[in-house]
Amino acid sequence: xxxxxxxxxxxxxxxxxxxxxxxxxxxxxxxxxxxxxxxxxxxxxxxxxxxxxxxxxxxxxxxxxxxxxxxxxxxxxxxxxxxxxxxxxxxxxxxxxxxxxxxxxxxxxxxxxxxxxxxxxxxxxxxxxxxxxxxxxxxxxxxxxxxxxxxxxxxxxxxxxxxxxxxxxxxxxxxxxxxxxxxxxxxxxxxxxxxxxxxxxxxxxxxxxxxxxxxxxxxxxxxxxxxxxxxxxxxxxxxxxxxxxxxxxxxxxxxxxxxxxxxxxxxxxxxxxxxxxxxxxxxxxxxxx
DNA sequence: CACTTGACCTGTCCGC
DNA sequence: TGCGGACAGGTCAAGT
Numbered sequence: 001x002x003x004x005x006x007x008x009x010x011x012x013x014x015x016x017x018x019x020x021x022x023x024x025x026x027x028x029x030x031x032x033x034x035x036x037x038x039x040x041x042x043x044x045x046x047x048x049x050x051x052x053x054x055x056x057x058x059x060x061x062x063x064x065x066x067x068x069x070x071x072x073x074x075x076x077x078x079x080x081x082x083x084x085x086x087x088x089x090x091x092x093x094x095x096x097x098x099x100x101x102x103x104x105x106x107x108x109x110x111x112x113x114x115x116x117x118x119x120x121x122x123x124x125x126x127x128x129x130x131x132x133x134x135x136x137x138x139x140x141x142x143x144x145x146x147x148x149x150x151x152x153x154x155x156x157x158x159x160x161x162x163x164x165x166x167x168x169x170x171x172x173x174x175x176x177x178x179x180x181x182x183x184x185x186x187x188x189x190x191x192x193x194x195x196x197x198x199x200x201x202x203x204x205x206x207x208x209x210x211x212x213x214x215x216x217x218x219x220x221x222x223x224x225x226x227x228x229x230x231x232x233x234x235x236x237x238x239x240x241x242x243x244x245x246x247x248x249x250x251x252x253x254x255x256x257x258x259x260x261x262x263x264x265x266x267x268x269x270x271x272x273x274x275x276x277x278x279x280x281x282x283x284x285x286x287x288x289x
Numbered sequence: 290c291a292c293t294t295g296a297c298c299t300g301t302c303c304g305c
Numbered sequence: 306t307g308c309g310g311a312c313a314g315g316t317c318a319a320g321t
Contacts, residue, residue, distance in 0.1 A: 003314065032297090058315075075315050077299080106299085125298045127315070143316080171292065180316080187314055236314055237301090277294070279312075 002074045004151070004185025005228035006239050006247065007058050010080055013242030014053040014062070017082045018119060022049050023064075025112040033108035033123060036132040044068035045132055057147045057184035061138055069135040072121070073143075077106075077238045078128035084117040095244040124238060146181045151221050161221075162214035165206050173209060174202035175276035177221070186221060189234050189249075189256045192281045194220035196255045201287040202275045227252060255281040 002010070023045060028034035036045075048064035055061070060080070062070040072080070083099055093099075102120045103110060109121035109130050121130055138144060148164055149156050164183060168176040176182055177191045186194070195202050197220035200213055209217075228234060233247030236257065240246055250257070254264050259272035263283035273280050 006314080073315080075297095076313070123298095124300070125313085127297065168291080175292080178315090189314060234314075239314070 002058060002078065002233070002239055003187035003190055004055075004058060005190070005225050005249065006233035006241075007055050007060060007074065007185075008229050009233045009241050009247065010074075011053050011055040011060055014060075014080065014082065014119075017084075017242055018050045018062075018113070019052070020049060021113040021115070021117065022047065023111055024114045026109065028109040030108065030126065032126055033121065033128065034130050040068075040132050045070070056144065057150070057180055058187070059143065061135075063135055067135055068132055069138050071131045071133060071138050071141065073128055074123070075125070075127035075129075077124040079120070079122040079238065079240055080242055081120045081122065081240060081244045082117065082242050083120065083244075084115075086115075086117075098240060098244045143180070148179075148181050148183045151183050151185060151218075152225060158215045158218040161218040162211065165209070165214065169205070169207035171206060172202060172276055173200060173204050173206050173217075174278070174280060176206050177217075178276065178278070183221070185225070188278050188280075189236065189253070190221065190224050190228070191278075192256045193224040193253060196281075196283060196287060197224060199286045201289050202280050202282060203273075203289060255283060257281065 026041060026045060044066040045068065048066045050062060051065055052063045053060065054063065058073065060072040081102060083102055088100060106122045106124045107120050108123050111119040149160065161183065165176050168179060168182060173195065174191055177186050194217060198213060198216035200217060228249040231247055231249040231252060232241060232245065233239060234249040235246035236250060255270050258270050259281060261270055262268065263270055263286060266283065266285050268283050268285040270281060271284055273282065
């Protein structure tokens with residue numbers, strides 16, 4: 001599911017909805033989704049208060065008053081949806097179809113708060129997880145050790161972007177931009193969208209890109225991600241935000257899942273190919289090998 | 290080391 | 306309608 005803009009949208013929503021709430025209970029349906037010992041749960045999760053929700057790359061961190069953090073990765077199909085029983089939506093509300101049915105068969109973890117509101121971790125494919133650990137140990141996770149810089153940070157420059165790519169000079173630009181150790185947070189949707197924006201064929205080898213092309217790609221990554229955050233992210237299939245709402249970026253996508261439609265820039269038919277093992281959408285005229 | 294492929298899961302869609 | 310296979314927003318382990 002969720003790439004940087006979707007995770008950022010969830011983070012912003014949770015910061016409005018769950019800060020200061022006290023956790024009174026938790027339940028989970030399998031240890032893979034919630035790999036935590038009962039002792040840690042009793043000592044550091046139950047009766048804790050939510051202090052802050054943070055994001056790094058595609059990971060979320062819910063910091064608790066006990067000095068522990070729930071580190072969360074939503075992977076492909078994870079959702080975090082908050083439901084307050086006092087404000088459950090009525091029939092006909094845009095969010096009603098999801099909210100009113102939670103929990104459902106994809107619900108992996110339920111966090112309950114002291115006012116009978118709940119945070120549901122839903123994950124159809126069970127790739128995601130929610131790990132309780134000391135806040136100070138989060139940076140020691142293997143993923144956190146290797147993940148690259150945040151592309152939307154002000155201090156992240158086009159020069160740094162190009163330099164980090166050059167570590168992957170002999171692979172395709174699509175594989176390199178999806179590599180989280182190069183740049184954080186880019187997934188399949190924004191890889192295709194930014195490569196189209198920069199007019200670069202995803203199979204091009206990194207070593208063949210010019211400085212101008214690196215700069216264009218840098219600008220496009222930041223442009224598409226900022227636009228998507230503004231639109232509440234992309235709902236390709238499952239994604240919803242912390243209130244159960246879909247994102248609208250797909251209405252603004254130029255190539256992703258638009259095979260058979262025309263390129264908005266030149267009118268050529270968009271095609272779908274496979275690059276780096278992933279479905280890849282391009283305009284074959286704008287993006288030449 | 291750099292790079293590619295398959296595995297992890299459930300659900301949906303498409304062709305026969 | 307049913308069945309088999311390919312595919313889906315991500316990462317990791319194991320292979321070359």
